[in-house]
Amino acid sequence: MSTEAHQAPPPSADELRQRVRDLLATHDPATTERVEFLRARFDAGLAWVHFPVGLGGLGLPRVSQEVVDAELAAAGAPDNNPRRIGIGLGMAAPTILRYGTSEQQARFLRPLWTGEEVWCQLFSEPGAGSDLAALGTRAVRDGDDWVVTGQKVWTSMAHEARWAILVARTDPDVPKHQGITYFVLDMTAPGVQVRPLRQLTGEAEFNEVFLDGVRVPDSQRLGAVGEGWRVAQTTLMNERVSIGGMAEPREAGIIGLAARTWREHPELRTPGLHERLLRLWVDAEAARLTKEWLRQRLAAGQPGPEGSAAKFAFARLNQQISGFELDLLGEQALRYPDWTMRRPTQVDMLGGSPGFRYLRAKGNSIEGGTSEILRNIIAERVLGLPTEPRIDKDVPWKDLPK
């Protein structure tokens, strides 16, 4: 954590508001170019106030962001379109903050936050998904560089990305968790090839990424050689706990869409669907309140393991509600707007068609750790239940069955 944050007492809400007004006074959103405004906001420490001074923040508790966001929204200021840069904001940034050198932090965080540089996550491989530690992409030291060769898969937004967070094997002779190193990879470097990978929705938001002798300078290593597994834990924890700063209103998620269809189309109602809808509405409300509970905990400085519960519940709920929507729509649900292969730049569950929602929601229990893996984590790390007997922990990676 930053030392600056502890030198001066934190500003009050009023002082924070004043700071926002100062920004707005010098950079009128109506006349300032979007990127200029975002850069100025970052430099004023109003990007993510819980980050250290100098890196877009003020070393404040996360909860203070609400004041800033509300004030900026009221002034009609542009935002950084967080949905387009979710991987950068949610995964790369916290990892760089925790493990990056000050040079790396200074280089990467500002354009990451403003959205000038999009990030992707080169973790999964054809042979290493849930069992990420089994990964086989090799990084071999050569002078001041590492030479990376291998294949990554299901890489969301690689086609948009300027940078990637990458885990690669630097030592095949030790057990799998030990021989991994974490890098930042330039997606424009020679030897990086991105191929669209079409999804069951028809479009391709994810990709296959082939790495063929890609040179990565050692200055782009995050954390020590062989420490990649530990560094990756920071990334994955943040992936699962991306709870926003603002309280979520009732019916904000896809339950709101289902409820609207129900209200507007009495002719579609049946008793069985009514029972299902009420149950789903209650479950959605329970999930919303759980997020609110978590948000209050984070604000009070008590993060808990409940973030994985929220992710898990969200996946199940989205799948159930989107399935309900199709059943409710009946004949209309037999049509799908368009199977044309596209390259989206962000995932838009609420804006898509009901058919898209139903299909896209299937990914919610796979991406970012499958629901089965989340259950394992909850059972072992939260409830303290014993692990299953394992055969892969102490064997050198090169000797594991593949």
Place this chain on the structure above:
Amino acid sequence: MSTAPSTAHDHTHTAGPDLLYSEVEDELRASVRALLADHCAWPTVLARVETDEPYDVGLWRRLAAEVGVAGLAVPEAEGGAGASWREVAVVAEELGRAVAPVPFLGSAVLSTVALLAVGDSALVGDLASGTRTAALAVPLSTAPDAAFPGGVRVEPGEVLTGAVTSVADVLPADVLLVPALGEAGPALYAVDRAAEGVTLTGVSSLDLTRRLADVTLRAAPGRLLASGTAARDALRGALHTGAALLASEQLGLAEQALATTVDYLRTRHQFGRPVGSFQALKHRLADLWVGITQARAVARYAVGTVADGDPDAGVAVAVAQSFVSELAVLATEEMVQLHGGVGFTWEHPAHLYLKRAKADAIALGSADHHRASLAGLIDLPGVPAVR
């Protein structure tokens, strides 16, 4: 940036009530839990269920005297602690966790809400101190939005005649609060348990730790507490707050069921390894933990809206009863199943939890009933009946 010594916590925007437990609540919980650990361990509870005194009145007096649990939400001027239903909910969680056989729900919640509403300070004060207890004479299954009960009539001379079945916490009660229909419509009366014409018949109850009795009144003398709308509102308010607090009790049941089951599966060995290392069971317990995490947020929200007089309380309580009832039943059913044969025996506490959870799910309106009420509150109307 100014260096004025202030904090960034002075803008605690929250959507509605605070859902977390305060330090005061944590201390309250610790006191209740310590007292229950000393005087209400499950073997003690189990030993009592087949005696002539299924309620532990001594324990209740002690909880009231030493921790003040009976009057937490009662204003200080009326002999209480001047706290709120939020604190009471913490007590409900702990009493649920211990399946404590005390008249908490009937006296400290249902009767206390009704008496506060009608302004009977004297009786409220007695209940708050634990020196006397009262019971609300309605079937335990009565939902907050049920029609005003018509089983008891007011007869000339302010005497009551009629019958009420399945009343909870009435066996140890000193006073009965009886909804009755008179010439002028609904009314609420206080009836002395010892008065002429009052008969209680104990019922063999599904829930061994919250016993029911059937009440018969034959020209029993009553003291009018409220009539008309005031009586109706007092009853509805009592049942509504009761339903909110019941969710916290159900949360306590579920948490204890999960904790006991996890402990057992960590030590019980079969096939040369702890049974808890089998993934089929781990996933079931993980699901339960996720559900309990949600139930906690839901129950805290319900009691928070009730405590704050928030207009969303109607929705919040219906959501809580829909969600937490089923979760608590599931948790206790899993408790029985995952303990195997041991969990099926009388000598193991699992059945006390199962029976309480199932009875609680029916109490103060079933999950199904609350979902139906919710439909009206959130504008998701059902299908008109086709004939």
